Amino acid sequence: MSETDSMVSIQHLSKSFGDTEVLKDVNIEVKKGSVVVVLGPSGSGKSTMLRCINLLEKPSGGHIYIEGNEITDPKTDINKLREHVGMVFQQFNLFPHLTAKKNVMLAQRKVLKRSKEEAEQIALKELARVGLAERADYLPSQLSGGQQQRVAIARALAMEPHVMLFDEATSALDPELVRGVLDVMRELAEEGMTMVVVTHEMQFAKDVADHVIFMEGGVVVEEGTPDEVFDHPQHERTKDFLGHIS
């Protein structure tokens, strides 16, 4: 793969919490414009891996490159890096004291130094994109979980990220609210956004993923196209896992 083709390159990543080794020699390539779906049982290290990409967790070993820049280099400007890496959390993490619109505006104003008018205009555009234009002035507590998560996506998108990380974005939602969020993610993928998605939504993974990774016990057990991983899994563990899920 050529340098310019790679959005995220994870090489020999390891991570320990105290004595517990959570990630062991993880290697993942994310090409620009591709959607990588990460599967795996609970505790397999998916979130930890994802959080290492924007340095919410500090890797214990290995290297991570984003668009060719090594972020594990201590000299990297972490805030600059994070501007281009959007993240969506399982718990939404909206700012509860701000309306939907202001949630989307805040970082634009503070980080990108956009004018109030510009930030507001972009906020409304992004909220419309996730189908919440008319909820712009609602507080998070006045929105359903699904709506909150879509605001969180709009908030990340307003920063014009080069890659979006989704950590079980729909796991905290009721089944009937999951659709709305997945539809937004699907649309994003179609528009060519580079995405790393940790999810338990198998159908979504099959439909949207360009590349599927199965992790267990802190290692990448198997990876390949959705076809390869879902329909022709090579490893017992993968087969077990997929069997349990579907």
Added chain:
Amino acid sequence: MASALKPFFKHVLITALALSVVITFVPLIAGAMTVDSTTAKSNETGSDNILGGTPTRITWEAVVGDGETVNNVVVQLPQGSEFTDESTAKVTVLEGTKRLSPASTVSIDKAAANVTVDFSDPITAGQRLRVEMYKTSLPNVTGEVHLTGTYTTTDGSTGELGESPAITVTAASPAEKISNWLDQQPAVQAWNSVTFLRLFFQPQLVVSSIPTVATGWLISLALVLVGFPLAIPLGLLASFMKISRSKVLHVIAAIYTGIIRGTPLFLQIYIAFFGLPLLGVSINQYVLAVFVMAFNSGAYLCEIFRAGIQSIPKGQFEASRSLGMTGPQTMFSVIIPQTIRRVIPTMTSEFILLYKDTSLLAAVGVMELMLYSRSIVSLTGNMTPYIVAAIFYLIVTLPLIRVVTVLEKRLALADNGGSAPKKKRKGRRGAFSQMKSEIAETVDEDPFEPDYNAQTLHHEEYEEKKAAERKLAEAEKKNGEAHE
């Protein structure tokens, strides 16, 4: 020498002499009864103020002039003075230190505001007549009061009594007037006949102590209204230092809060008020009081803010940082605004405590609510001013306590996503364990970034935390349902 005196100067001298004869009735001048003493007993217990319009005891003394025998004296009070039914007058005649009792009648003329003494045995030269007028009020005007009068000698001639020496009167305030009026009320008298009520809640003293106690109240209020706002930035700064990654800053803040919270405010006040003068530092005691209060409260606010900041879920830091915001930006735009809402009830409680604690300043002589009320208590030996002080504390604290209750309820409601607090959240733990659970590793060398690293969780602890988080997520799901 005398011939050298200019006629003009002579004239002045003579006039002055004449005036002194007329005005002061110098006792050396024979043949005229002379008033040489008038006093009034202070009616506001303890101070040497004589209040106008308030019953007092006036003592008037005059000496019979050479060659005179007097059988009638009229002591005239100035206009606006008042005798009531209770007013009495007592006559004493002295010769040297010997007390004489010549037959006499005393009559009080309320309308004319004078006292007439008739002697059937006339009093003679050099004898001193003393008239004591009880329960008599002087006019309620600030200024000097002189008594005048006339006297009649046995040979039938009438003489003017010159202006007496001055009695300095201070006009009584409305409170003092009300208090005087209360004195006369039968209901009040009945109330006061019960020892307990009189000692702890004497209506007159309630009224008359209000102006003084209110002065102290305003001072206490001012001390806390200036001190508390100073304590807020101090507490905020200390709380940032405490959660900072920098060990030095943390230790400085920890020493500050440790010492202040670990010792009585009383002791801190003593050290500041007695220690600084020893060092030759002299500061206005009110200024020093404000600083001591602020310095003390800052330590408590530090802990309130720290707990408040750490009660904000870790996800808020992560979301903010993942958007590229810096540590300070996260602090001021995301964390602090949420913290404020959460800490306002506790801050209000701290305000209440600080307000009450201004009373400790009495120990070092700062005139505040406590000391003002004590000054009246020590004069009257009555507890009533303390009860009035209690009321003045309560009119501030009770409404604030109510505010705290309302805010806390509202906060609990908001924490439940706007719905009424049906059940206690199982997932929510105490502030401390929650704070512990919200600690994880984060990469940054920002001094303002909370130090998640300080406590890396053990595996079991982490699993426990995850379980709690899941419960919380479920609860949130339920909330979501309610909304869709």
